[in-house]
Amino acid sequence: MRIVFLSDLKPLLSAIAAQMDLYIPKNAGTHYVYDRYDPSADVPVEVNHIRVCTPSKEFLFPLRELAAVFPEPLEPKEIEPFAVFGLKDCDLRSIEILDKVFAEKEFEDPFYVKRREKMFIISSDCSDPADSCFCNVLNGRPFAQSGFDLNVSKVKGGFVVEAGSLKGEELLKTNSELFSKAGDDVLAERQAQRAETQKQLEQNNADLKFDAPVNEIVENGQDSDIFDQEATTCVECQACTRVCPTCHCFYLYDTKKDDYFSKMKMWDSCMRIAYAEVAGGANPRKILGDRLRHRFMHKFSYFLERYGVDMCVGCGRCVDAEAGDVDIRAVLKKLNEEFEREGKNKAKVGK
Amino acid sequence: MNQNLYQPINGEIIDIIDESPTIKSFVVVPEEEFRFATGQFVELTMPGEGEAPFTPSSSPAITDKMEISIMKAGRITALLHECEKGQKVGIRGPYGNGYPVDDFAGKEVYIIGGGVGLAPIRSLFLSLVERIKDFKSVVCRYGAKTPADFIYKNTLFDSWQKIEGVNIKLTVDQADGQWKDNVGVVTTICAKDDVDVKNAVVVICGPPIMMKFATMKMLEFGFKDSQIYLSMEKNMSCGIGKCGHCMLGKYYVCKDGPVFTYDQIKKYPNIWD
Numbered sequence: 227m228r229i230v231f232l233s234d235l236k237p238l239l240s241a242i243a244a245q246m247d248l249y250i251p252k253n254a255g256t257h258y259v260y261d262r263y264d265p266s267a268d269v270p271v272e273v274n275h276i277r278v279c280t281p282s283k284e285f286l287f288p289l290r291e292l293a294a295v296f297p298e299p300l301e302p303k304e305i306e307p308f309a310v311f312g313l314k315d316c317d318l319r320s321i322e323i324l325d326k327v328f329a330e331k332e333f334e335d336p337f338y339v340k341r342r343e344k345m346f347i348i349s350s351d352c353s354d355p356a357d358s359c360f361c362n363v364l365n366g367r368p369f370a371q372s373g374f375d376l377n378v379s380k381v382k383g384g385f386v387v388e389a390g391s392l393k394g395e396e397l398l399k400t401n402s403e404l405f406s407k408a409g410d411d412v413l414a415e416r417q418a419q420r421a422e423t424q425k426q427l428e429q430n431n432a433d434l435k436f437d438a439p440v441n442e443i444v445e446n447g448q449d450s451d452i453f454d455q456e457a458t459t460c461v462e463c464q465a466c467t468r469v470c471p472t473c474h475c476f477y478l479y480d481t482k483k484d485d486y487f488s489k490m491k492m493w494d495s496c497m498r499i500a501y502a503e504v505a506g507g508a509n510p511r512k513i514l515g516d517r518l519r520h521r522f523m524h525k526f527s528y529f530l531e532r533y534g535v536d537m538c539v540g541c542g543r544c545v546d547a548e549a550g551d552v553d554i555r556a557v558l559k560k561l562n563e564e565f566e567r568e569g570k571n572k573a574k575v576g577k
Numbered sequence: 578m579n580q581n582l583y584q585p586i587n588g589e590i591i592d593i594i595d596e597s598p599t600i601k602s603f604v605v606v607p608e609e610e611f612r613f614a615t616g617q618f619v620e621l622t623m624p625g626e627g628e629a630p631f632t633p634s635s636s637p638a639i640t641d642k643m644e645i646s647i648m649k650a651g652r653i654t655a656l657l658h659e660c661e662k663g664q665k666v667g668i669r670g671p672y673g674n675g676y677p678v679d680d681f682a683g684k685e686v687y688i689i690g691g692g693v694g695l696a697p698i699r700s701l702f703l704s705l706v707e708r709i710k711d712f713k714s715v716v717c718r719y720g721a722k723t724p725a726d727f728i729y730k731n732t733l734f735d736s737w738q739k740i741e742g743v744n745i746k747l748t749v750d751q752a753d754g755q756w757k758d759n760v761g762v763v764t765t766i767c768a769k770d771d772v773d774v775k776n777a778v779v780v781i782c783g784p785p786i787m788m789k790f791a792t793m794k795m796l797e798f799g800f801k802d803s804q805i806y807l808s809m810e811k812n813m814s815c816g817i818g819k820c821g822h823c824m825l826g827k828y829y830v831c832k833d834g835p836v837f838t839y840d841q842i843k844k845y846p847n848i849w850d
Contacts, residue, residue, distance in 0.1 A: 510848070
C-alpha cells in the first residue's frame with residue numbers, strides 16, 4: 227500500500243475532521259486522554275509517544291449504552307463515521323481481540339459491529355515506551371503491524387504516512403496535494419526509530435522472559451497459591467479491568483421511563499465479588515485469589531483456546547491504573563519461575 | 578440494523594400456579610413465535626427491574642405458550658412471585674444447547690432431580706414420554722425438602738407414575754405425618770441396579786450440593802464421566818457468550834451449556850459452588 231511524506235499533520239487531520247468526528251490524544255501532563263479535534267483551535271497537534279491512558283475499547287464498547295427499548299423497539303440511532311488518531315499497536319491488537327467476541331458470527335453485538343464499520347483508525351508509532359509497557363513479550367511492537375487505515379510515524383521535518391486499508395488508500399488519494407513522495411532517507415529513519423524503540427522495550431523488560439508459551443506457564447500455575455498471595459495486595463478497585471483494552475465483561479440492567487422500559491449494557495469486572503454469584507447465593511469465585519486466577523486463566527488460556535489469541539496485549543495500563551499492588555508482569559514472572567522449578571522437578575522425576 | 582440479540586420479545590403471564598411454599602409456575606405467552614429445545618433457557622425480564630435466566634418446564638412441542646417454574650431466591654424472582662396474571666414480561670432466547678435427546682435413543686435415561694431442579698427435568702421428561710418407545714426406560718429419582726416442597730404434585734404422584742416405561746421414586750429430607758415413603762437425600766433412593774450402567778445416561782439437575790453428591794454416587798456406580806449430563810446453574814446474563822458472568826473454565830454456560838457432561842467441566846475449579 228501507499229507510503230507518503232507529510233510535512234504538517236494539521237491539514238491532514240483537518241481534512242479528515244471535515245468528513246467525520248475525529249478524536250485525538252491530548253497531553254494531560256502525566257498521560258494522554260482523547261479529545262475531539264477542533265480544526266479552528268490554535269493548539270499544537272502531537273503524536274502521542276505512548277498509548278492514551280483510557281482504553282481504546284471506549285470507542286466501540288462504551289462504558290454504558292442503551293441495548294434495547296421495549297415494549298416498542300426503538301430504531302437505534304445511526305452511527306456516523308468517526309476517526310481516532312493515535313492508536314498504538316497494542317490498541318489495534320485489542321480491537322482485533324474484541325472483534326472476535328463482539329463480531330462473532332451468529333452472535334454479533336449489533337452496536338459494536340456498527341461502530342466498528344464506521345471507525346477510521348489512524349495509528350501512530352510509539353517513541354518512548356512507558357515503564358509499564360511490555361507488549362514486546364506478548365508479540366506486540368511499538369509500531370502498528372496491521373489493523374490500521376492510516377499509520378503516522380514522526381520523522382525529522384515531518385511524518386511518514388502509510389495506508390493500511392482501502393479506506394486509508396482512498397483518503398491519501400483524495401488528499402494527494404498534502405503529500406509528497408516518501409524518500410528512502412525518511413523510510414530508513416522510520417525503520418531505525420522503530421528498531422531503537424523496540425530495543426528500548428526489550429531493555430525495559432529484559433527480566434521478563436518466558437521459558438515456554440505464556441499459556442503453558444499460566445496453565446501450569448493455575449492451582450498455584452501465587453494468585454492467593456498476589457491477591458492480598460489487591461484492594462478490589464477493579465481499575466485493572468476497566469482500563470484494560472481487551473477486558474469486555476458487562477452486565478445488563480433494566481430501567482423504566484414513563485411509557486417504556488430499557489435495557490442498558492454497562493462495563494463490569496470479574497474482580498467484583500458478586501460478579502459470578504447466583505440468586506441462590508452460590509458463588510464459584512467468592513475468594514479474591516480465585517477471581518485473580520480466573521482473570522489470568524481467561525486472558526492467557528481460555529481465550530486462546532477459544533479464539534486462538536491471548537487476551538492480553540501488554541499495554542501495561544493495568545499496571546499504571548490499579549490502586550493496589552498487583553502487577554501483571556510480576557505475577558507472570560512468578561508463574562514462570564514456578565514453571566521453571568516444576569519443570570526441573572518433573573524432569574528429575576522423569577529420570 | 579443487524580438483529581439485536583439484547584431485544585426481548587414481549588410476553589404476558591396468563592396464569593400462575595402455586596407449586597410449593599417457595600415455587601410458582603408461570604404460564605407465559607410470547608407475542609411472537611417462540612420455540613425452544615428442552616434444556617435451553619430463556620432470559621425473563623420484569624420490565625424496568627431486571628432479568629434472570631430460567632429453563633422452561635413445559636414441553637417444547639407446545640409452541641403457543643411456555644411454563645416456567647420459579648423459586649423465590651433473589652430480587653427478580655421475588656418480584657415475579659408478587660406479580661399477578663396479566664403481568665407483561667420480556668423474553669430473550671432461547672439460549673444454550675439443551676439436552677441431546679436424540680443421543681439418548683435406545684438407552685435408559687436415569688434422571689436425578691432435587692428441588693426446583695425438577696423444572697428443566699419436567700420439560701425433558703415430557704419430551705421423552707412423547708416418544709417413550711425410543712428409549713429403553715426413563716427412571717426418575719427426585720427429592721424435595723418436605724412433602725409440601727414437591728412441585729407438579731398432580732402429575733408427579735399420579736399420571737407420570739402410570740406411564741409404561743417410566744419408573745419414579747421420591748424422597749424427602751424431612752417427613753411430615755402423612756409421608757410414608759423414603760426419608761433422606763436423593764442419593765439414598767439411587768441404587769446401582771436402577772438402570773443398566775452400560776446402556777444408560779444420567780441427567781442431574783438440582784441444587785449444587787445435591788448435584789455434586791449425585792455425580793459422585795453415579796461415578797461409584799460405574800458411570801463414565803461422559804455419561805453424566807449436568808444442568809449447570811450459573812449467573813447467565815447476556816445469553817450469547819460475551820458478558821462473562823457465567824464462565825465455567827473456558828466455557829460460557831449460556832452458550833456452550835447449560836447442559837454439560839461431567840468430563841467437559843470436571844477439571845475446572847469450584848464447579849459446584
